[in-house]
Amino acid sequence: MMSNWAPGHQLKDSRYTIKKILGKGGFGIAYCVLDTKLNRDVVIKTLNPELKAQAYFEKLQQDFHHEARCLSRCSHPHIVQIYDFFVEEELECIVMQYIPGENLNDRAFRGITQKEALNYIYQISGALQVVHKNNLVHRDVKPANIIIKPSNNEAILIDFGIAREVDIKIKTRALTECFAPIEQYSVDAPQEAYTDIYALAATLYFLLTKQKPVDSQTRYFHINQSGKDPLISPQQLNPRISQQTNNAILQGMKIFATERPQSILEWLNLLDQAQKEEVSPINFTSVLETTLPQTTIRENTTSLNHSRKRYSNNRQNQQEFNSISTNRQINNLLWIIAGIATLALAVIFIVSDKPTNSCQKRGILTICRHIADVPNVPSLTKVLYGGSTLFSLKLNKLEIYRIQKYHPQFQLEHTDNFPSGEKAGSSTGIKWLLEGKISFAQTAYMMTEKPKLEAKNKGFTLREEPIAYDAVAVCVNSGLTSQMLKSLTFKDLENIFQGKVTNWKQFGGPDLKIILFRLNHQQKQDYVIEQFQESVLKKQAYKTNIRELAKPREVINALTKTPGSISMLTVSQTINKKDIRVLPIAKDRNSLAVSPCADDKCTAVNKNLIHEDYYPQELNDKLYVVIKLDSGFDEQAGIAYANIMLSDEGQKMVEEAGFIPYRRVTR
Incomplete structure (x- = not known):
């Protein structure tokens, strides 16, 4: 198994030298790299090499290359720049701008004014307008994905790793709770500009309150159950927020997409009416004196820790605090202790008051x-x-x-x-x-x-x-190994099941006659027959001399005993059937061939391949x-x-x- 690139490793004919790993996830790795030609630091993003053994790796490579093309179309001073992309050791590499500085999540906890927050939001709004103009949706706007450049104090939007074109059918459910709108919890729900608007409004909510908003799934549940939205108004958490800004945030964070502004410009028009006066950084006491949000215990605990940091920073940095008398300090300390006690009681109340069954209404159904x-x-x-x-x-x-x-x-x-x-x-x-x-x-x-x-x-x-979900699986006798027959396309299957191709050597395999099996023609209620004929054979008839059997287990037995045989079953019927092989299938020669199984022996179904439509949709049902x-x-x-x-x-x-x-x- 290939390991990560170590410091000192050179790429692209020694043009780039690895300095360190910046971050690593399940799919990708980001390296800080020295560009020796231009003598500057850059970022190289690539796929995790551990994924190379997966059947869907080539499709991931295609998506990764697609990311580079997306970024290259989105030229804007507040979007991370892409410089180059190349292939190294069979891995697609994207060379990107390296932006030193802290992210907006960390900056917020050091204290930020309403004017500063709005300035950053305007900058990212401009970036998102370019993204949306290119028919893209970022889908992971959040404070941690916004870097503040120390040289000019400007915000840069990073991490387009989950950006996808609006009109494609493949959607990944990648989201960050508290900043993701409700449509991102569904694979099938449309996601357009209003998706990023929700996340941007939630980001502004966080910048001005230092509290993460209640996640949209919890809000959706409460609205359906009681008609009440548990989201606390940002102005309740920070009374210094102007009414116009408060209203713009709440409008951008409407649960239902149709109720939100439909474009960045429309949302900015709400913010344009907001007052621009300076607001001093929110301090710990003012947070405790407002209504506590009904968020999770983890969020409350995180808020408490960050509030303590803000209190400590304000003691060190704010001149007016240094002039406060000892008695005032003691008095404030008592308020803080009282506030912590109040917060602890609130947490206890939340735990004790939590319902024992977590169910969510969805149309006529109730999901528990x-x-x-x-x-x-x-x-x-x-x-x-x-x-x-x-x-x-x-x-x-x-x-x-x-x-x-x-x-x-x-x-x-x-x-x-x-x-x-x-x-x-x-x-x-x-x-x-x-x-x-x-x-x-x-x-x-x-x-x-x-x-x-x-x-x-x-x-x-x-x-x-x-x-x-279940899927149609194309199965052959296990004697047709992957060395003999790697995969088939829809056209190959059409030719086989209509008798136009009769020997495996015509596909580069052994000199072996192709034997066809199928469930009995009278079993029209079996969707495998209808699905295969509809999608693969294009409604044309099967080969007349195909051997028909009454039950799936009879088809499996025939496949195991007959060299060169082929049939179609559901993938659930093929699990752990050691004497048959499930073939990878591609729609055409230019498409990736994918098996619905998690491994060569089909010990399990690969759920992600089905959910993400890597396996041909025509064979899914x-x-x-x-x-x-x-x-x-x-x-x-x-x-x-x-x-x-x-x-x-x-x-x-x-x-x-x-x-x-x-x-x-x-x-």
Whole structure:
């Protein structure tokens, strides 16, 4: 495994000499480097070399190169400059301006006036206007990403590592709590200029109050539950803030994006009305005499530590404080002790008053951490449900056991068939739901308009809620090793499954006949067949002599016993199947070939590749719960089941079954 570059290591034909590592994260490393040609310090950013073993490394390299192009388009005196980029030891390197100085986070705690804060905000606003003009969103504006140059006391916006073009489909959920708006907690939510406006307003909030604002997810939860926003007005924390500045901050930090200013210029027009008078640095006593914000204990503790530093600095630096009498100092000390006691009591109150179940309303659903906390679970003698065989093969036994452990009154009973003889499947489950035979259905693909219209004619609505991802996996006999066959493209697969290519040597592999397997054509309810035919074969027919088998396990057995064989399954069906190999797939020759598995033996699914769309989207799909909105027991049962499966514990259960959780559960 390649190690980091050590001090003294030379790059690009000795042009650059490594001095030290400035910072290292899971994806990237930043080095302080001497440019020997121009005799100046620069920053070189590159990917963490430990990632080179990952299947998605080439895609990361492409994104990293994209960052360089983004930065080169954004020329502005308050944006970090990019000088050069090159490849060294198979790693993309970006050479950037080195900016000595402290970041705005540290500067704020030394004391900053409203006039100074606004000046820095105006400078960064100008930088963001250029960013947005280039159809980019920075998406990580925060005090720590703003450096103050000591030479001219000007602010420079740095770290565009998570910038992405607005209109691309791949979105990364990278955020900094307390400065990130609510849309950044969702992979699918649009993110545009208003996203950076929220972060910039939150930055100004922090600069003027020395308090991090309540994070947007907590605010969103409280607004939905009670209609009350727990965000403390910045003017409450620092009464010296002008009313206009206070209003501009709150307007920029509106929870819902449509209520915020939609451009930097629009937000600046609010600030332009603000008073520009000097405001002395906020001190510890004035903070304690205002209403305490209902933030986390960690934030309160951090605030307390920083407040102590400010108090100490003010004692040393402010002339008026030095002239205070001994009695006044003692009196102030008593106020400080009282303030600390008040803060401690507030922390105790927050701990004792914290609700035991942390649930969040989301439309008709209520998302909780624990299955036991899910509300409104019905008490019914029997709740029949069914549909996709993927669920019954992997999940249903596990989920019934777990659910009834916490909600024994919720008597779930999964069914695979009825006396009519119909076999289970996604479309069959929807049919059963329409006929009133089951309370909710499980499907492996989105409904068409036909069942929705039929439901409407019967006086109710069908609603699908995604609970997991699964993906189509292209599998071959394990004898076709990566040395023989590295990957295939969509065009290759089209040629194979339509019989246009019949031997692996045509792909540079061994002289071996290609044998095709597939699930029985009558199993149209299996989404793998339909998804593959729709996306890869472009709705054309399969090869006529393809061998059809009745069940997924029969396909797996055939693959293990037949050299040169190929088929498609879901990735959840391929986990730990040692005698088959899951192939990396690319959309075309110019795209990165990616496997949905975490390793060559497919011991697990790589969740990040699926969530971030590195694996071709055409081969990804979601697993749904179809809820019957009829204001009756079926609706209550369907919503309760969806709530349970989308809880943190429910999503971990989904993962145990071999699927990819729909929600990103980090704890």
